[in-house]
Amino acid sequence: MEQQRSNGLWQRLCRWVRPDWLFGVLLVVSVILLVLGGLKAEASQFVPPPLFPKLALLVGAMVLLSAMATVGAGIDRRRLDDYMFQMVANGAVIGIVTTLFVNMIWNIGSGILPPITGDDLIAVMIGSWSLGYFFYRWRGLNS
Amino acid sequence: MKNRLKVLRAERDWSQADLAERLKVSRQSVNAIETGKYDPSLPLAFKIAGLFEMTIEEIFLPG
Numbered sequence: 001m002e003q004q005r006s007n008g009l010w011q012r013l014c015r016w017v018r019p020d021w022l023f024g025v026l027l028v029v030s031v032i033l034l035v036l037g038g039l040k041a042e043a044s045q046f047v048p049p050p051l052f053p054k055l056a057l058l059v060g061a062m063v064l065l066s067a068m069a070t071v072g073a074g075i076d077r078r079r080l081d082d083y084m085f086q087m088v089a090n091g092a093v094i095g096i097v098t099t100l101f102v103n104m105i106w107n108i109g110s111g112i113l114p115p116i117t118g119d120d121l122i123a124v125m126i127g128s129w130s131l132g133y134f135f136y137r138w139r140g141l142n143s
Numbered sequence: 144m145k146n147r148l149k150v151l152r153a154e155r156d157w158s159q160a161d162l163a164e165r166l167k168v169s170r171q172s173v174n175a176i177e178t179g180k181y182d183p184s185l186p187l188a189f190k191i192a193g194l195f196e197m198t199i200e201e202i203f204l205p206g
Contacts, residue, residue: 081171081172082184083168083181140178141175142181142182
């Protein structure tokens with residue numbers, strides 16, 4: 001009973017937040033990030049860090065954060081509207097695939113295309129996630 | 144997957160918002176199911192069937 005009341009409150013809150021608005025804002029944020037990234041594009045002095053601590057930190061962070069994200073996604077799935085969750089999740093797939101392709105294209109075209117930074121890729125990921133969400137919202141999950 | 148949700152809802156004179164409230168989902172979910180943009184999860188399909196006191200197969204049709 002308490003669980004049901006808690007779920008209802010959460011769902012009302014989620015309905016109030018409106019994923020359409022949330023992803024609209026995220027799309028604008030991604031464009032702003034891309035513009036800001038372009039403005040501070042001057043090359044910084046890059047000093048390569050020692051390999052082992054970097055690898056250990058990255059692998060540790062990856063395992064820990066992906067486990068936390070899995071738990072978080074499980075909570076979202078139980079509490080969010082199934083339709084909304086599926087659009088958000090499918091949109092995330094579009095975001096990841098798009099980011100991988102952008103990275104690949106820029107790697108192949110290095111020297112021809114202007115260089116991109118990690119921040120640019122994050123902006124691309126957020127933007128394509130939002131676009132993926134809106135494509136599914138428009139065409140449906142069965143498209 | 145086709146479904147008879149719109150017809151069943153109309154028979155009871157419920158709006159999409161009424162049905163959404165009864166199913167505890169968003170109105171957009173009901174609209175997406177009715178327009179074939181989204182096939183509900185199995186738990187939601189059972190919930191819909193329970194609400195209309197029918198079997199899932201009587202509401203959702205293959206193809």
